[in-house]
Amino acid sequence: MNNQEPKWYFKDWSLVISFLCIGPFMLPLVWTNPRFNKNIKIIISLVVIVLSYILALVLISSLKSISTYYQLLSNI
Numbered sequence: 001m002n003n004q005e006p007k008w009y010f011k012d013w014s015l016v017i018s019f020l021c022i023g024p025f026m027l028p029l030v031w032t033n034p035r036f037n038k039n040i041k042i043i044i045s046l047v048v049i050v051l052s053y054i055l056a057l058v059l060i061s062s063l064k065s066i067s068t069y070y071q072l073l074s075n076i
Contacts, residue, residue: 023055027045
């Protein structure tokens, strides 16, 4: 019987926190996780990549807005 508790870095909460902190750099933890089969690993990877892309677009848009705002302030 191999009903050991998974390592802390393979637990779901750890994967969520690592995504929030380091984004797509947490994908090696997903691919080395023995609890997930290949289909789940692919789905999680795609979700992480899409979310990271969307967050990058939001960040770029926010930085452009802030830059425009500061340019307007400097012209006053």
